[in-house]
Amino acid sequence: MSPTLIDNELPEAPIGTEELSSDLIPANEMDSANDEPGDLPAHVTERPMSVAAQERAELLNYFTPDNLKLANIDWIVASWMIAMHAGCLAAPFFFTWEALAVAAVLHWATCSIGICLTYHRCLSHRSFKLKAPAKMVGMICGSIAGEGTPLMWAATHRVHHGQSDHHGDPHSPLEGPWWSHLWWMMVKSSERKKQLLYQYYAPDLNRDPMVRFFDRTFAIWLWGAGILLLAFGGLSMFLWAMCVRMVLAYHSTWFVNSATHLWGYRNYETTDASRNLWWVALFAYGEGWHNNHHAHPRLARAGHRWWEFDMTWWTICFLRAIGQATNVDDRIPAKNAPQTAN
Template identity: 35%
Template sequence: MSAEELTPATEFTESGGGARPRRKVLSSPYLHRLQRRHFLLFDILPIVGTAGAIAFLAVHAIRLSDLILLFVFWLLTGLAITVGYHRLFTHRTFKATRSVTVVLAVLGSMAGQGSVISWVALHRRHHECSDREGDPHSPNLSGSGFAGRLKGLAHSHFLWMRRHEYPNIVHYAPDLLKNQPLVRVARLYYYWVVLGLLLPGIIGGLVTMSWTGAVSGLLWGGLVRIFLLEHIVWAINSFLHMFGTRPYDSRENSRNGAVFALITLGEAWHNNHHAFPDSPSFGLEWYRLDPGFWLIRLLAAGGLASEVDVPSSERRAAKRLPATTATTATRA
């Protein structure tokens, strides 16, 4: 490896022949082609599908069944992202049975946001470099002023996925690579996404006994659902690293957005999460709406989850910022 390649994104490991570098991130034309393909299929296509769903209303008026399919598949895949991909697989904030692990991985894959191992590696990289050089989707690295902030928001919300350095899964997700059920789910990622599109279409067709019902089910329960969930999740990366309240001290610019707590299934308590990434509860207090944590508590009550430990009040108090700092809604 040449001296030019020994960037800060490289760490050294010991081997029989002495110290040798292991890259934290990978970049190649092949990986960038895969990223462009994924961007077109699962980021651009849902936008086209949402426009198609609106146009299809001229042929098939939206029915209650379409709205139910949209809500149910949004809820299932959204909970799988926050509870499975994020709290369980990335941060290991609790333990779950093998069956729950596999179900969460499959449903999370249906969200079209990447295979479970890649998603985890990217998010662990984000926490390691959050709002600093190396963060794949920070809104705060594009300069100051209105133009810089607007460029940062566009990058962090959407554009970064077209082409970016790929976190080395051997470095960032070695625990998941040892989990054979998760590896098998990850290898079938594209099939799970297709299944997540076909299921609402099949159900819609059976409910209405018509091809228009099947198409409408696929559009609303499939593509529109992916579109809505994606932008909800991306808004956490973009807007909540720039706007909102900041009750706890953390090394990056994460913010809470309480008004979005329900629609984000608890993810909007983003500063809480960055301050205590090992907590299965993002709300931290019982009165803060956190549907993701409600599901974890339900799984624990049924014996399907364990080690559900929330940071103590003393630990939270030690990181709490003064009220004047906590309530600011502008970038630090």
């Protein structure tokens, strides 16, 4: 069943969901909001569909639990996660109010501004455009969130929308709640996977100079933030503003992948198991209204009813008011959208 439509218009196809039966990849499927329609690299638009279909199938096969084997674990990611959680457990023994305050501010900046607003709604779904100053701040916040480079994050998220709760979904809870919450990130990547991912799911972003810059310098921003916190605030500041802040942000993001495909209510009928879950929306700055988002992924607002609070949307409104956010897709879904049982 398709989602309820806005003003009787055709539903938009999530990026990466085009049928693989045509002769060529649709040239306008993944155009950037800054690009002209059809502006895809020639090597993509001219590739025979049979080859493209094989490569797309190869890419989707990377995102399966079968790949989670001891010899295929990404020990860099695993070690980082263990270290951050260990620091989080140690933090109560080094508590200061100043460290807690900085952690709270950075949690909002990295999770809401960096991930939700910039990585997710701006880059992944092109719900609006950001002027260069705001875009740069958002990229910095997204980088020090420690959830991956902007290109990798956005491209992987587009795969999720294209394959949501079907084969190739990077983090479907139908493969197990722990797989969707955490284990999917532990599978070692490869240059081949990265090449296919960027080619088919983020060619527009791969042409964006600012996105490419932050993609190359991601580790510098992340490690630099930790070094600055330790140098100017000591161990307490590092443990709270780095470790505690990141662990809370990680799990709030991961609950969007896992919990909101398992529990909650649905405003719309979609082809996946996405749900709206109020406590995930609270901790993830509005991202917990996941069924709303999967029904209308291009919209800049995730809360569709008056009581579905969306802090990230409030920030987008502020940025639009000061001229830093433009072309904001602020449509409100039809008020008579059907409510379905849990």
